[in-house]
Amino acid sequence: MIEQINNIAFAVILVIIIYIILRILFSETQKNTLTNHQPITSTNTEQKIKDLELQCQRLREELKQQSQQLKTDFQNETFTQLQTLLSNYPTIKKMALTKPDLPAKNLVSLFTSLDNLIINWGYTAIGEIWEQVNYNPQLHQADSDDIQEGELVYIRFIGYQNGEQVLYPAKVSRTLPAGFDHNN
Template identity: 70%
Template sequence: MMVNDPNLFWFGCVLWLVIIWLIVSLRHSNKVDSPTESNTAGAREIEELRQECLRLREELQMQSKQLKTDFQNATFSQLQTLLNNYPSVRKMTEAKPDLPAKNLVSLFTSLDNLLASWGYEQIGSAWEQVPYNPQLHQPDTNDIAEGELVYIRFVGYREGSRILSPAKVSRTLPISSPSK
């Protein structure tokens, strides 16, 4: 298996340098110390190096996970406007099939797949009527009460319990609502 992670390359380089240093220091200690003392010291050094290697591997794995999370967050913030608006555009094209945007909707399937692979979930569906929840929704006016029925104008997103962007809601739908 070929791994192209530059962090693993540098980790391998450091590991080789440590091994070379260990060999040189063992040879030097064999000349200075008695064989029994050098074996004990060498075993101790080997165990310390093994522990350091394990620690560095764990640190590398944690850094890798953090880099993935940082990448996802940065990518999401760059795509947030598109992600918030395209479900509404999709719903409008279903309601008005003569809109030229209908041909573009299929292009967004890859975004759905990307979000699913990251574990991001939509908050509601475009034009869905739901009870207003201030933790999940951003109202278009300040006088909407909790539990009041509202329509989702633009979906929001969350990752588990963390809200990435709240769904934008309103008491009314756009002028041309879908026929049921």
């Protein structure tokens, strides 16, 4: 995403620079022709081109710095929002490996920061776990190639979307995992 922004910004800057060059050349030509009846000197034009090249290089550097700053800001903001989860994850992992009979509901509250991040980004879930829905290939990824559009399926793993853009389709199946009831 940041790379696309950089490419667009670079293209806009180049168009502006070309416009400025043409505007300066045209303006100087008109001014010299009207006032002195003399054409622009090549030295004057070469200096203006050098100045524009320096300005272009400076703008590229600024863009590069802005890109790095955007990346750093994004990482810092995301880390802040996930800080609780990231600091608890090693403990959760160790507890799960050493105590496999530990009830999972004891760990659920540790994922609140992840829920908050999804909300802050404005993402919405595609369905709910074990919800029965009509299969929609634009929103769902079936676990079998023979599932037809409109067929009733269960959401096994939710997906996410940002507005109308599907970021990650929900994983669906005709059945629920063995031993699980969708009414619970």
